[in-house]
Amino acid sequence: MSKPHVLLLGDITHAKAEWEALSDVATLSICDSGNREQFIKDLKGKYSDVVAVFRTFKSVGITGRIDAELIKEFPPTLKFVCHNGAGYDQIDVEPCSAAGIQISNCPSTVDDATADVNMMLILGALRNFNQAAVGLRRGEWNSTTPLANDPEGKLLGIVGMGGIGRAVKRRAEAFGMTVQYYNRRELSPELSAGAKYVSFDELLATSDVISLNLPLNANTRHTINKAAFDKMKDGVVIANTARGAVMDEAALVEALESGKVKSCGLDVFENEPTIHEGLLKNEKVMLLPHVGTLTYETQKKMEVQVIDNIRAAITSAKVNTLVPEQVAAGIF
Ligand SMILES: O=C(O)C(=O)CO
Numbered sequence: 001m002s003k004p005h006v007l008l009l010g011d012i013t014h015a016k017a018e019w020e021a022l023s024d025v026a027t028l029s030i031c032d033s034g035n036r037e038q039f040i041k042d043l044k045g046k047y048s049d050v051v052a053v054f055r056t057f058k059s060v061g062i063t064g065r066i067d068a069e070l071i072k073e074f075p076p077t078l079k080f081v082c083h084n085g086a087g088y089d090q091i092d093v094e095p096c097s098a099a100g101i102q103i104s105n106c107p108s109t110v111d112d113a114t115a116d117v118n119m120m121l122i123l124g125a126l127r128n129f130n131q132a133a134v135g136l137r138r139g140e141w142n143s144t145t146p147l148a149n150d151p152e153g154k155l156l157g158i159v160g161m162g163g164i165g166r167a168v169k170r171r172a173e174a175f176g177m178t179v180q181y182y183n184r185r186e187l188s189p190e191l192s193a194g195a196k197y198v199s200f201d202e203l204l205a206t207s208d209v210i211s212l213n214l215p216l217n218a219n220t221r222h223t224i225n226k227a228a229f230d231k232m233k234d235g236v237v238i239a240n241t242a243r244g245a246v247m248d249e250a251a252l253v254e255a256l257e258s259g260k261v262k263s264c265g266l267d268v269f270e271n272e273p274t275i276h277e278g279l280l281k282n283e284k285v286m287l288l289p290h291v292g293t294l295t296y297e298t299q300k301k302m303e304v305q306v307i308d309n310i311r312a313a314i315t316s317a318k319v320n321t322l323v324p325e326q327v328a329a330g331i332f
Pocket of ligand 1: 086087290
């Protein structure tokens with residue numbers, strides 16, 4: 001009997017041996033379709049018996065979004081989409097669920113590396129490190145660096161208290177910050193570990209620093225918009241390592257220009273890799289090119305986690321880390 005067909009969409013760099021070891025339970029192939037149109041043709045041909053896919057964030061450049069239109073073209077055998085990343089906003093969950101397709105992501109493996117970058121952005125924004133760094137390169141030493149603020153004693157509001165949010169909390173507390181959070185649901189005392197649960201409006205109105213750690217989906221797009229900025233304290237500091245589109249970038253640029261937002265640190269952008277001109281030219285903004293999980297250790301852990309999901313899908317018909325919407329729906 002032939003083994004189930006598993007397709008790789010994108011690249012595996014660090015866990016090649018683990019990928020190859022999957023061949024004990026699956027027939028492996030690597031997608032060579034050049035674009036979405038060709039991929040759809042190949043789904044009717046050489047990929048017509050695929051059962052599970054390992055997909056990377058960058059593979060959206062080949063297939064486009066995994067949306068209702070693409071899912072209609074999937075062969076009936078394809079029942080598992082295993083995504084390499086915490087954020088799975090490139091995959092439309094509802095049509096997958098309707099077609100009986102399980103989706104897995106990479107929770108927990110990304111938490112520490114992303115929270116490290118997040119904390120660095122909070123510190124960088126509070127301490128005006130971008131202005132200091134560009135001033136140095138212009139030969140101004142620290143004469144043009146405005147006096148900064150300490151993290152010690154500041155109130156940090158975390159929007160989205162999942163694994164990354166909680167890892168940011170632990171780091172922020174080590175720097176003397178007090179943490180409050182807003183989340184769809186209040187966490188258990190073990191998970192919130194002393195952070196106060198507040199309403200979204202209270203978080204906006206009282207936080208000195210706001211950290212965005214919520215997933216992007218249809219409900220969270222532009223969670224931070226003009227109305228939200230208007231509710232914030234004057235001179236608030238913002239960090240975002242989640243997804244650019246949880247914040248209205250044009251409204252952020254205005255809020256920076258008006259001084260409502262004192263400074264911010266961003267690893268993600270609404271239309272990345274394109275960045276709003278108003279952010280590029282504003283030296284108060286610390287910018288990183290979506291490097292949250294880009295460490296050797298974390299990339300390897302993520303690839304292995306996806307491979308483990310594929311193995312579980314093949315051997316027990318259930319991925320290990322089903323996305324929360326599908327867990328909540330109780331359909332698998
Ligand atoms: O894992 C993800 O979703 C990322 O965006 C990596 O930074």
